[in-house]
Amino acid sequence: MCQKHSEIAQNPSHFEGSTDELKTSNEIQSYYTEYIKGMKFFDPHIHMTSRTTDDYTALIDAGVVAIIEPAFWLGQPRTGLSSFKDYFSSLVGWERFRSSQFGIKHYCTIGLNSREANNEALAEEVMEILPVFIYKEGVVGVGEIGFDDQTPAEEKYYRLQLELAKEANIPVQVHTPHRDKKKGTELSISIALEHALDPGMVIIDHNNEETVEGVLEKGFWAAFTIYPFTKMGNERMVEIVKKYGSERIMVNSAADWGISDPLAVPKTAALMKIKGISDEDIRLVTYQNAITAFAQSGQINVADFETPMIIDQSLKFNGNTVLRGGQIPRIEKDSIIIS
Amino acid sequence: MNYSSLLLDKIQSQASSKEISWVEMKDKGSLQSLQTAFVTVPRFISKDKIQFTSPINEVSFDNWTLDRLVRVYLLTKFDSSDKSSYTKAIDTLFDTAENNEAVALISALPFLAYPDYWILRATNAVRSNIGPVFDAIAFENPFARNHFSDLAWNQLVLKCIFNDKPINKIEGLAERANQELATSISNLAHERWSAGRTIPSQAWRLVSQFMNDEIFKDIQHLLSFGNESDRMAAALVCTETDFPEAKKALVSNEDLQLKIANKVFNWQKIEN
Numbered sequence: 001m002c003q004k005h006s007e008i009a010q011n012p013s014h015f016e017g018s019t020d021e022l023k024t025s026n027e028i029q030s031y032y033t034e035y036i037k038g039m040k041f042f043d044p045h046i047h048m049t050s051r052t053t054d055d056y057t058a059l060i061d062a063g064v065v066a067i068i069e070p071a072f073w074l075g076q077p078r079t080g081l082s083s084f085k086d087y088f089s090s091l092v093g094w095e096r097f098r099s100s101q102f103g104i105k106h107y108c109t110i111g112l113n114s115r116e117a118n119n120e121a122l123a124e125e126v127m128e129i130l131p132v133f134i135y136k137e138g139v140v141g142v143g144e145i146g147f148d149d150q151t152p153a154e155e156k157y158y159r160l161q162l163e164l165a166k167e168a169n170i171p172v173q174v175h176t177p178h179r180d181k182k183k184g185t186e187l188s189i190s191i192a193l194e195h196a197l198d199p200g201m202v203i204i205d206h207n208n209e210e211t212v213e214g215v216l217e218k219g220f221w222a223a224f225t226i227y228p229f230t231k232m233g234n235e236r237m238v239e240i241v242k243k244y245g246s247e248r249i250m251v252n253s254a255a256d257w258g259i260s261d262p263l264a265v266p267k268t269a270a271l272m273k274i275k276g277i278s279d280e281d282i283r284l285v286t287y288q289n290a291i292t293a294f295a296q297s298g299q300i301n302v303a304d305f306e307t308p309m310i311i312d313q314s315l316k317f318n319g320n321t322v323l324r325g326g327q328i329p330r331i332e333k334d335s336i337i338i339s
Numbered sequence: 340m341n342y343s344s345l346l347l348d349k350i351q352s353q354a355s356s357k358e359i360s361w362v363e364m365k366d367k368g369s370l371q372s373l374q375t376a377f378v379t380v381p382r383f384i385s386k387d388k389i390q391f392t393s394p395i396n397e398v399s400f401d402n403w404t405l406d407r408l409v410r411v412y413l414l415t416k417f418d419s420s421d422k423s424s425y426t427k428a429i430d431t432l433f434d435t436a437e438n439n440e441a442v443a444l445i446s447a448l449p450f451l452a453y454p455d456y457w458i459l460r461a462t463n464a465v466r467s468n469i470g471p472v473f474d475a476i477a478f479e480n481p482f483a484r485n486h487f488s489d490l491a492w493n494q495l496v497l498k499c500i501f502n503d504k505p506i507n508k509i510e511g512l513a514e515r516a517n518q519e520l521a522t523s524i525s526n527l528a529h530e531r532w533s534a535g536r537t538i539p540s541q542a543w544r545l546v547s548q549f550m551n552d553e554i555f556k557d558i559q560h561l562l563s564f565g566n567e568s569d570r571m572a573a574a575l576v577c578t579e580t581d582f583p584e585a586k587k588a589l590v591s592n593e594d595l596q597l598k599i600a601n602k603v604f605n606w607q608k609i610e611n
Contacts, residue, residue, distance in 0.1 A: 093436065094469060097469040132435050135382075137439055
């Protein structure tokens, strides 16, 4: 988070459009959805276990029809194998069901995250149960794995999981570190190549202006996380698409328990639209490329979210029929009356 | 009794030759290879709806997909001669189950060996808020009727009513009706009425044999204030019960009595 406001003044936002574009983008704040009417979005990185039902409602309203939830850490280290097992199991169980209640198709990637790879005793146990989960329905890859502090333990489990993904023939979703990102990204790429992974099966995540070229050059997918303060802003993202086009580039929110924005993908699409990027490029970057990359798992059937949601009356819980009549029950957020 | 061959017949009548050969290749494996096969079923077997089936072991297969049927069949092929390794293998599947796997596991309970061992899995399915998992134990599955205590049974039925689900699809609904459940339904109705809400009309079919002064007040309430289907339910209860006051109430509601006599009213009409 940027806490030095003086620095903001010295380093204005990376908005590099024309004066006209700046004016438009300032004016459309309150009705950006007008620019993306009828568009569908696929957010290939979002941690819904950390989000509320309000977010699910907002996602489907904004056109996000399918999502991928990568396995990651919980904000604090787990202390035993059962916590991992229950978490993985919730990604293919409760969270998947919860998402379906809002008409959003939920996929996940399963893996041992980089931070917790440093607890080697536990990491060994986690490696043993991973094969049970990565072959399950709707598991579209091994992820998010890779480097955080770039320790030998992180490297060891990154390599082991690359082999696992190769054997299962499913994509890999690679987290790149916050600190020393460029070196970490290059290292992730070279290790993947060393293990003879097809770059077309590897999605390198959390890219920025410094890393994108190397990733694309080597034939990998380049994912960009639009996340306030610490990762990419969407104005910078627009510039990247202007410069590099839409091939093998995708956008995600990585929304989690931190200050993040689950609507990052539709908002970025709106900004791209305003700034003159073609509808086809927007579609590729905010929808199709993610599907193409992760459908290599054989676990994505686009009919599940491209055809209108079939209302299944068995899908209800707690007296709530979320999908009855195709309408999500709405809470009037500003009403003092709760009925 | 072993139902494997009946289930296999059913698979053979529905599946493609490629699918059948996959199943026949996998069904003779060790516990561990059957476990893996169970998980990987959707990679080799379609999700086509099963057509024109007759029940096996009182399981009716309504709206089942082929992958679910194959998973249940594979579970019947687990070698149960050693209880500990058998239950351990299936417990592992339960503990790591994805939603469709969980549905198949719960659907398979009537086919598993050592039924008493699986009761906690079954009651946990009743506790589940994942709709399809709950439905797999509640509907068209004889396991609950055959093995649940009254307490567990009543929870199952009440949760169905509470969640507006069709109790008519519960196996053994009429034969396991009991006084405790009738009283709970009455209490639930009171709570709902206080909140200006209702319960599904067909729930009242479970009170006919357990009528008392308290519950009769509810029936009178339905006759006076209920909507059309509530009044139909109340009239049907009055017909079914031996409770004398109920018979009198029916006489004073001639329109309803006539409809019952003419068989205009029946429970099927108000199933939700």
